[in-house]
Amino acid sequence: xxxxxxxxxxxxxxxxxxxxxxxxxxxxxxxxxxxxxxxxxxxxxxxxxxxxxxxxxxxxxxxxxxxxxxxxxxxxxxxxxxxxxxxxxxxxxxxxxxxxxxxxxxxxxxxxxxxxxxxxxxxxxxxxxxxxxxxxxxxxxxxxxxxxxxxxxxxxxxxxxxxxxxxxxxxxxxxxxxxxxxxxxxxxxxxxxx
Amino acid sequence: xxxxxxxxxxxxxxxxxxxxxxxxxxxxxxxxxxxxxxxxxxxxxxxxxxxxxxxxxxxxxxxxxxxxxxxxxxxxxxxxxxxxxxxxxxxxxxxxxxxxxxxxxxxxxxxxxxxxxxxxxxxxxxxxxxxxxxxxxxxxxxxxxxxxxxxxxxxxxxxxxxxxxxxxxxxxxxxxxxxxxxxxxxxxxxxxxxxxxxxxxxxxxxxxxxxxxxxxxxxxxxxxxxxxxxxxxxxxxxxxxxxxxxxxxxxxxxxxxxxxxxxxxxxxxxxxxxxxxxxxxxxxxxxxxxxxxxxxxxxxxxxxxxxxxxxxxxxxxxxxxxxxxxxxxxxxxxxxxxxxxxxxxxxxxxxxxxxxxxxxxxxxxxxxxxxxxxxxxxxxxxxxxxxxxxxxxxxxxxxxxxxxxxxxxxxxxxxxxxxxxxxxxxxxxxxxxxxxxxxxxxxxxxxxxxxxxxxxxxxxxxxxxxxxxxxxxxxxxxxxxxxxxxxxxxxxxxxxxxxxxxxxxxxxxxxxxxxxxxxxxxxxxxxxxxxxxxxxxxxxxxxxxxxxxxxxxxxxxxxxxxxxxxxxxxxxxxxxxxxxxxxxxxxxxxxxxxx
Numbered sequence: 120x121x122x123x124x125x126x127x128x129x130x131x132x133x134x135x136x137x138x139x140x141x142x143x144x145x146x147x148x149x150x151x152x153x154x155x156x157x158x159x160x161x162x163x164x165x166x167x168x169x170x171x172x173x174x175x176x177x178x179x180x181x182x183x184x185x186x187x188x189x190x191x192x193x194x195x196x197x198x199x200x201x202x203x204x205x206x207x208x209x210x211x212x213x214x215x216x217x218x219x220x221x222x223x224x225x226x227x228x229x230x231x232x233x234x235x236x237x238x239x240x241x242x243x244x245x246x247x248x249x250x251x252x253x254x255x256x257x258x259x260x261x262x263x264x265x266x267x268x269x270x271x272x273x274x275x276x277x278x279x280x281x282x283x284x285x286x287x288x289x290x291x292x293x294x295x296x297x298x299x300x301x302x303x304x305x306x307x308x309x310x311x312x313x
Numbered sequence: 314x315x316x317x318x319x320x321x322x323x324x325x326x327x328x329x330x331x332x333x334x335x336x337x338x339x340x341x342x343x344x345x346x347x348x349x350x351x352x353x354x355x356x357x358x359x360x361x362x363x364x365x366x367x368x369x370x371x372x373x374x375x376x377x378x379x380x381x382x383x384x385x386x387x388x389x390x391x392x393x394x395x396x397x398x399x400x401x402x403x404x405x406x407x408x409x410x411x412x413x414x415x416x417x418x419x420x421x422x423x424x425x426x427x428x429x430x431x432x433x434x435x436x437x438x439x440x441x442x443x444x445x446x447x448x449x450x451x452x453x454x455x456x457x458x459x460x461x462x463x464x465x466x467x468x469x470x471x472x473x474x475x476x477x478x479x480x481x482x483x484x485x486x487x488x489x490x491x492x493x494x495x496x497x498x499x500x501x502x503x504x505x506x507x508x509x510x511x512x513x514x515x516x517x518x519x520x521x522x523x524x525x526x527x528x529x530x531x532x533x534x535x536x537x538x539x540x541x542x543x544x545x546x547x548x549x550x551x552x553x554x555x556x557x558x559x560x561x562x563x564x565x566x567x568x569x570x571x572x573x574x575x576x577x578x579x580x581x582x583x584x585x586x587x588x589x590x591x592x593x594x595x596x597x598x599x600x601x602x603x604x605x606x607x608x609x610x611x612x613x614x615x616x617x618x619x620x621x622x623x624x625x626x627x628x629x630x631x632x633x634x635x636x637x638x639x640x641x642x643x644x645x646x647x648x649x650x651x652x653x654x655x656x657x658x659x660x661x662x663x664x665x666x667x668x669x670x671x672x673x674x675x676x677x678x679x680x681x682x683x684x685x686x687x688x689x690x691x692x693x694x695x696x697x698x699x700x701x702x703x704x705x706x707x708x709x710x711x712x713x714x715x716x717x718x719x720x721x722x723x724x725x726x727x728x729x730x731x732x733x734x735x736x737x738x739x740x741x742x743x744x745x746x747x748x749x750x751x752x753x754x755x756x757x758x759x760x761x762x763x764x765x766x767x768x769x770x771x772x773x774x775x776x777x778x779x780x781x782x783x784x785x786x787x788x789x790x791x792x793x794x795x796x797x798x799x800x801x802x803x804x805x806x807x808x809x810x811x812x813x814x815x816x817x818x819x820x821x822x823x824x825x826x827x828x829x830x831x832x833x834x835x836x837x838x839x840x841x842x843x844x845x846x847x848x849x850x851x852x853x854x855x856x857x858x859x860x861x862x863x864x865x866x867x868x869x870x871x872x873x874x875x876x877x878x879x880x881x882x883x884x885x886x887x888x889x890x891x892x893x894x895x896x897x898x899x900x901x902x903x904x905x906x907x908x
């Protein structure tokens with residue numbers, strides 16, 4: 120009991136600290152939804168909400184309606200399964216799922232825009248693969264250790280997710296919410312040995 | 314101090330890492346780095362990213378490598394050749410991605426990730442004319458867009474089976490050859506973005522398995538090709554013939570002669586550029602200009618590697634007798650009657666026609682190469698002399714079943730030729746080139762290349778042979794014949810008892826009575842045409858006999874016969890001769906007739 124309470128307090132504290140830290144960057148970015156009515160008006164609930172968190176393993180308290188087991192087409196052969204760092208993004212950036220999670224208006228905006236960076240129609244043929252295992256034995260790619268050693272690109276469970284390249288909180292302030300600058304294509308070349 | 318050392322070590326490590334990361338093997342700082350900091354003349358004005366010119370992470374074209382460009386035109390002029398077994402299609406897949414810049418038509422800065430109205434601003438709108446601009450005409454470039462499968466390697470023995478082609482040379486999903494089979498657009502470590510080095514043409518022979526290539530002179534020669542010795546328009550990449558390999562004669566892209574991707578349109582120029590004393594040892598270019606020669610400059614664009622000797626238009630090119638992929642230097646000095654008759658180094662792997670008239674992909678004997686043009690071929694030239702029996706098909710003249718012939722296609726085994734000089738004997742076999750050869754050939758004691766390239770003597774003869782009537786006999790006047798037939802023996806009448814009388818006294822040249830190639834069995838017989846007797850009717854005219862006007866020789870036995878004709882105004886009617894002793898053959902040859 121005591122241990123649970125201590126843990127809970129610790130989690131709340133960490134969340135509060137991290138949340139405050141993240142919020143400082145999200146504010147004013149394209150992901151700043153503090154004025155969006157559908158998002159609950161607090162700026163965080165669009166994606167995070169302890170009261171709505173169902174899967175116990177969803178550490179960042181994702182909105183439960185994010186489909187963690189979403190399967191979609193891929194430019195690589197076969198289909199891929201989105202991990203956490205992808206499914207929560209696709210919730211909005213797909214335009215076809217989680218219809219009640221965003222307003223219809225916003226959903227349509229994403230779905231119809233040509234150059235907004237959406238995975239239109241649930242197909243990923245025209246986009247960099249996500250939800251894929253990092254091809255660590257392909258000589259065209261650098262070893263996982265050297266990717267992780269950059270400290271910017273992350274490979275959760277050795278998989279490439281949206282969050283590998285994009286930081287939804289826009290901590291770095293880079294274009295397209297990239298985790299680090301892509302000057303000289305540095306971000307691409309973290310993984311690609313080209 | 315310690316801190317500094319750590320910093321120093323750190324920076325060394327960092328430097329090493331960055332060199333490894335972006336060394337020669339990276340697209341960064343290669344010619345394909347079109348960013349504002351790229352090294353080449355073609356680059357963006359402001360863009361700092363490297364990948365963006367071809368790839369985009371989102372909203373790419375529906376092609377696998379997240380393609381960021383529109384596809385180029387759909388129709389190109391494609392490569393064709395009379396000898397290819399491949400079915401060459403329009404370029405597709407990755408090849409078209411390369412062509413979206415390299416056909417020189419599409420704007421370099423037109424990217425899918427950018428608005429159509431605001432393309433990337435580049436230093437050049439399209440690829441400027443030059444080696445990187447392949448244009449819409451791909452007929453002068455190495456073919457792409459064909460399936461490299463077992464069917465191809467089965468029908469063309471000179472390409473390797475696809476499964477043994479190195480994994481370093483990837484084909485498309487259906488086994489088709491693309492630009493990317495040879496080129497890795499991201500890696501310029503070997504130059505020209507090649508996947509395998511082109512030194513000694515390693516990349517070419519990964520697929521091409523040419524008969525005789527590995528022992529050919531063009532593969533092994535260390536002759537210098539410095540500067541523009543090989544091609545005035547281009548400085549070759551390497552310094553020796555063997556290192557440049559295929560590139561000495563071929564250009565893989567934008568070849569001036571599209572079919573077979575040759576450097577020069579005139580066939581012989583591909584050879585003579587080096588074989589003019591510039592690179593190769595012998596000056597063949599000088600030989601072919603002589604008054605009597607196989608001058609390859611005669612025709613251009615007639616020779617075709619797929620031609621058949623029976624129907625081709627008359628022409629002569631270096632490659633009719635030589636296979637540049639297999640030719641080796643002739644290390645055997647050929648002197649007067651070669652005793653092994655199989656083709657030697659310079660003529661290896663050349664097609665021919667056998668003495669029985671069958672086409673062969675690989676001539677075993679030198680004469681088979683000659684018979685391609687001098688045998689059954691169409692439009693053979695007329696003879697210079699009018700003889701009793703006329704024949705322009707040299708293949709017929711040398712049949713070993715003929716009543717008489719020079720032993721080219723096989724030995725004659727005629728014991729009535731006492732004049733033969735050692736090492737020749739009645740069982741010897743000679744070659745066409747024993748008589749027809751450059752006058753300065755090493756085999757004739759000169760310093761030039763062997764072979765019938767060109768001669769100052771008529772008939773492309775290696776030595777002088779006077780054919781005019783009333784020629785004063787001398788060692789030089791019939792030098793060709795005396796090369797094998799001892800002058801002293803002839804003048805001593807060791808075979809025909811009236812040789813000296815006819816040659817020296819009456820001044821009749823050898824070729825008035827003898828037809829040097831032979832008399833075809835279908836036209837002559839062993840009685841009237843033994844000993845190569847086939848009179849020149851310009852000198853020998855018919856004689857009146859009781860049975861009408863006749864020109865006739867009759868063989869009546871060993872060293873004996875009769876003649877019926879009028880010669881130099883003197884009529885012979887059944888005029889007999891005999892050398893009954895036959896001991897003439899054993900007479901000393903050291904009697905004082907100077908040669």
